[in-house]
Amino acid sequence: MTGQAVLSVRGLTRDFRGFRAVDGVDLDIAPESVHALVGPNGAGKTTLFNLLTGFLRPSGGRIELAGRDVTGLPPEQVARLGVARSFQITSLFPQLSAREHVELALQSPSGLGWRFWRSAKLMRRYAERADELLAMVGLADLAEAPADALAYGRKRALELAIALALDPKVLLLDEPTAGMGLEDVDRTVELIAWVRRGRTVVLVEHNMSVVGRLADRVTVLQAGKVLVEGPYEQVRADERVITAYLGSADVSGSH
Numbered sequence: 001m002t003g004q005a006v007l008s009v010r011g012l013t014r015d016f017r018g019f020r021a022v023d024g025v026d027l028d029i030a031p032e033s034v035h036a037l038v039g040p041n042g043a044g045k046t047t048l049f050n051l052l053t054g055f056l057r058p059s060g061g062r063i064e065l066a067g068r069d070v071t072g073l074p075p076e077q078v079a080r081l082g083v084a085r086s087f088q089i090t091s092l093f094p095q096l097s098a099r100e101h102v103e104l105a106l107q108s109p110s111g112l113g114w115r116f117w118r119s120a121k122l123m124r125r126y127a128e129r130a131d132e133l134l135a136m137v138g139l140a141d142l143a144e145a146p147a148d149a150l151a152y153g154r155k156r157a158l159e160l161a162i163a164l165a166l167d168p169k170v171l172l173l174d175e176p177t178a179g180m181g182l183e184d185v186d187r188t189v190e191l192i193a194w195v196r197r198g199r200t201v202v203l204v205e206h207n208m209s210v211v212g213r214l215a216d217r218v219t220v221l222q223a224g225k226v227l228v229e230g231p232y233e234q235v236r237a238d239e240r241v242i243t244a245y246l247g248s249a250d251v252s253g254s255h
């Protein structure tokens with residue numbers, strides 16, 4: 001699989017002052033697949049996610065993107081090579097409208113580093129595409145709303161529109177349904193099923209029903225290591241996975 005994987009990870013390790021949060025992980029993400037990273041609290045999912053997007057530097061191992069070594073590259077460069085992550089709500093600007101957020105993302109080559117000095121005229125060029133992206137995530141009617149005024153689920157949808165502004169080859173989503181009510185969860189699942197077309201999606205997700213509905217393959221992490229990897233049905237029935245989740249509040253799928 002290594003030859004055709006869009007993201008390929010070998011022996012990836014990350015230490016935090018002597019504590020090994022990610023411990024020799026091997027991972028192959030197939031092109032145009034949805035690949036879920038799951039595991040009990042503290043398993044290393046977020047750390048792995050941050051390593052894959054350049055937000056953390058590995059202590060050891062190698063990351064290849066379509067055969068190119070991207071180990072240790074900073075997040076802007078990883079983004080420029082076609083790997084985008086969903087932004088966290090905390091990085092939204094309360095007073096800026098949903099449309100302005102997407103416009104800013106569209107004019108930034110990496111989706112990072114907002115450029116406020118661009119003229120209003122230039123900004124308008126991006127308005128049309130911004131509106132398309134907002135419509136895609138179900139925010140057409142809320143384009144003018146300041147980010148602050150959006151309900152939680154809508155903020156997460158805006159994050160997704162911002163990530164999609166980069167037209168990434170690989171989209172990494174960190175707990176896209178966390179904290180959502182059932183209706184927003186369903187909407188988000190449909191949305192991801194839609195945006196995955198022609199893309200690769202890597203998903204950190206606690207909600208197992210979401211994983212079951214979206215993921216082609218699932219990697220279960222435990223204590224920084226890969227415990228099991230395979231198709232959802234197979235992974236779900238695996239004794240080692242059931243044991244790993246016992247005693248974890250996550251077993252029901254809620255965070």
Ligand SMILES: Nc1ncnc2c1ncn2[C@@H]1O[C@H](COP(=O)(O)OP(=O)(O)OP(=O)(O)O)[C@@H](O)[C@H]1O
Nearest residue numbers: 016019020021039040041042043044045046047048
């Ligand atoms: N910056 C850091 N400094 C020290 N330890 C850290 C740091 N980041 C993560 N860790 C530790 O690494 C381990 C893995 O954390 P991580 O957040 O990657 O797990 P996770 O699987 O995402 O957990 P959760 O499901 O709770 O989000 C945890 O024991 C955590 O305390």
